Amino acid sequence: MRPAAPAAAADAHQSRLLYELCALLLTVLGASPDDGAGARPLLPRQVTPAGVASMLLGASMALMLCGSVTFMLGFFLMPWVVGLGFLFLFVGFVTNLSGIWRAILLWPSAACSPKEASSPWHILPKPSFMSM
Numbered sequence: 001m002r003p004a005a006p007a008a009a010a011d012a013h014q015s016r017l018l019y020e021l022c023a024l025l026l027t028v029l030g031a032s033p034d035d036g037a038g039a040r041p042l043l044p045r046q047v048t049p050a051g052v053a054s055m056l057l058g059a060s061m062a063l064m065l066c067g068s069v070t071f072m073l074g075f076f077l078m079p080w081v082v083g084l085g086f087l088f089l090f091v092g093f094v095t096n097l098s099g100i101w102r103a104i105l106l107w108p109s110a111a112c113s114p115k116e117a118s119s120p121w122h123i124l125p126k127p128s129f130m131s132m
Contacts, residue, residue: 021058
């Protein structure tokens, strides 16, 4: 079992790093931490190259972490999506197959006269311009 002191120290270190990253981001964006209703002009602040590099490193690490998590979620959920797609495809196929077989088996008992059955228009109705 791990002692509690190193875990608390690691949490404090992460909190301090997060606070410093947010402060650096606010500095770069030009907002002051005590952004009150005062009308005093904001003085331009100096941003060091190391600070910009640290901010870009943090942003790229956050993007890589979020991208990796998104990729893993997609990787683990893709078999479920494909399985549901195949299930719906199979259900649709069985539903259409039963309708086709019902149409084939019940076709002779359809209510049509022998005269209509001998014409080629027993499947499709006659267009209105062909009726006499």
